[in-house]
Amino acid sequence: MRAPGPLRFPPHAAFDALRFAEPLRPSPWRRLAALRLLVRHPREALAIARAWLGGKRVRARNLATALLGAAHRLHPHPVPEAGPEAAPATFPVILCPPGHSLAAGAVALIEDAFRAEPSLQALYGDALVLGADGAPLLPLLRPAFDPDFLLAVDAVGPVVAVRRSALEEAGPAEGPALLLALHDRHGPRAVRHLPRMLSLWRPFAAEPPGPSKAVREARRALAQARVPGAVVETGPDGVLAIRRPLPDPLPLASLIVPTRDRVDLLRTCLDSLRACTDWPALEIIVCDNDSREPETLACFRELEAAGAARVLACPGPFNFAAMNNRAASIARGQLLGFVNNDVEAAQSDWLRRMAEEALRPEVGAVGAKLLDGAGRIQHGGIVLGTGGLVTHAHRHFPGDAPGYLHRLAATHRVSAVTAACLVVEARKFAQVGGFDEAAFAVDFNDVDLCLRLDRAGYRTLMVPGAVLHHREAASRRWTPEARVRHAAEVAALRARWDAALAADPWYHPGFDPQAPTYTRLGPPPDASPLR
Numbered sequence: 001m002r003a004p005g006p007l008r009f010p011p012h013a014a015f016d017a018l019r020f021a022e023p024l025r026p027s028p029w030r031r032l033a034a035l036r037l038l039v040r041h042p043r044e045a046l047a048i049a050r051a052w053l054g055g056k057r058v059r060a061r062n063l064a065t066a067l068l069g070a071a072h073r074l075h076p077h078p079v080p081e082a083g084p085e086a087a088p089a090t091f092p093v094i095l096c097p098p099g100h101s102l103a104a105g106a107v108a109l110i111e112d113a114f115r116a117e118p119s120l121q122a123l124y125g126d127a128l129v130l131g132a133d134g135a136p137l138l139p140l141l142r143p144a145f146d147p148d149f150l151l152a153v154d155a156v157g158p159v160v161a162v163r164r165s166a167l168e169e170a171g172p173a174e175g176p177a178l179l180l181a182l183h184d185r186h187g188p189r190a191v192r193h194l195p196r197m198l199s200l201w202r203p204f205a206a207e208p209p210g211p212s213k214a215v216r217e218a219r220r221a222l223a224q225a226r227v228p229g230a231v232v233e234t235g236p237d238g239v240l241a242i243r244r245p246l247p248d249p250l251p252l253a254s255l256i257v258p259t260r261d262r263v264d265l266l267r268t269c270l271d272s273l274r275a276c277t278d279w280p281a282l283e284i285i286v287c288d289n290d291s292r293e294p295e296t297l298a299c300f301r302e303l304e305a306a307g308a309a310r311v312l313a314c315p316g317p318f319n320f321a322a323m324n325n326r327a328a329s330i331a332r333g334q335l336l337g338f339v340n341n342d343v344e345a346a347q348s349d350w351l352r353r354m355a356e357e358a359l360r361p362e363v364g365a366v367g368a369k370l371l372d373g374a375g376r377i378q379h380g381g382i383v384l385g386t387g388g389l390v391t392h393a394h395r396h397f398p399g400d401a402p403g404y405l406h407r408l409a410a411t412h413r414v415s416a417v418t419a420a421c422l423v424v425e426a427r428k429f430a431q432v433g434g435f436d437e438a439a440f441a442v443d444f445n446d447v448d449l450c451l452r453l454d455r456a457g458y459r460t461l462m463v464p465g466a467v468l469h470h471r472e473a474a475s476r477r478w479t480p481e482a483r484v485r486h487a488a489e490v491a492a493l494r495a496r497w498d499a500a501l502a503a504d505p506w507y508h509p510g511f512d513p514q515a516p517t518y519t520r521l522g523p524p525p526d527a528s529p530l531r
Helices: 013-024 028-040 042-053 057-068 106-116 147-152 164-170 175-186 212-226 263-275 294-305 320-330 350-358 426-431 445-455 480-502
Strands: 093-095 100-102 122-130 136-140 160-162 191-201 231-234 240-243 253-259 282-288 310-313 335-339 343-345 363-371 377-379 382-384 390-392 412-414 421-425 459-470
Touching (some): 013 136, 147 175, 147 212, 160 175, 164 175, 175 212, 212 240, 263 282, 282 320, 310 320, 335 350, 350 363, 350 421, 350 459, 377 390, 382 445, 421 459
Parallel strands (some): 253 282
Antiparallel strands (some): 093 160, 100 191, 335 421, 363 421
16 A cells, blocks of 8 residues: 655656645545535535535536635546567657556557658657556646647656657757757647557656756756746746746836726726836726726726826727727737736736747737635636636646646646736737627637637747736626626637637646546546647
């Protein structure tokens, strides 16, 4: 049996990518804390019980997660090991260092993938981590190939299949450097992910590949070489943050804040933006949607008299997308920052970190890590397809959690980010026509914008180093009319982006789509295509 107590991997840097799982072992104390919450909140506990007993298991899980918080409860499926007769093939070359072994059937899956895809140069899959006793411990379900994420965390691992000709042309490069070189030389479809368990990893029995310090220095050197002029910061668990150089002087950034009354939220939001934003070239535009309260109107006069913000009248039925589009059309900034009136800046470098990515030619929308009123994750990127449509990644996880594969610590690609705090260059926003105010007046306009930016060749990035607080929907009221409008927007999203909703490349199909993200495994995928 596995020894009780906290999970701890060997201290060598080769195992840094596994450390996100170290604080997540279930304990009696966590169960006791959950029981106390249920006792303190009998109404919520009763709603959970009614949903569960009524057969509404998805709703019951979601209600429980909202009350108790989220955690990884990933019980891996057993994976048989390949026999000695299934040694790595010569076509392609399969790199499988000591401490790793191939799963049964892996060689055939790999060879089939290379035969089917002539442009494929390298392939990686998923891995099952085994404990010190040899029992299944942790599934490593990886996303599609993401150069930004790979620079921050070696989430791909060393088991990689490479076309022999590509390996020969790459020379001495290995590991992440090899994959990045192939990606640069052959294009974005050269390195692909096969969402199947292809290998087993025995970290407690593996001989580390050289000194730990050398492994970390090699990763830092690779990041520095890839981004000349950047400052490479090493965070907890060896996660790297690549702080890209910014132009001097800094370009003007226009922060756009829609509102209707709720001066309590608005003042808090604007005060935090002015006091907690390390960006001197800043303008704030408040979009006023028919505010009526005297205190709100007085606040507007104060803001304009002090030169603290411009107030743009946006009368008529509430249309979040149209308000933001109108403000963007008069904004003077090279950067647009869309900020909800229920968002508060928490760290002064939030805009600087987001701008470092948004100003890159190949990047479109950039999102931040948002925390709810309880200090838990409210937004860690948007996942397509989970829960039937879209949802926020890592919702209700602890605010300081590293996230699955360190995705709450490392900058990485996602399908979409929320417009509650979204930064994008004005020219890119205009190039795709801004928010679609006709089809998505209130909901999903951010998802639609990110997917259209992606279609235009701009990737969407999630930057966990940018941290803000979000009291989500604190200023929203659900009416019968709002529910009808929401249903129409759901239908419009399905009609336009049905294929994208069916397969999010940045979220693994092995997770249960009916559970909160990264919390439960679903059945092993049988015939998942390359991503």
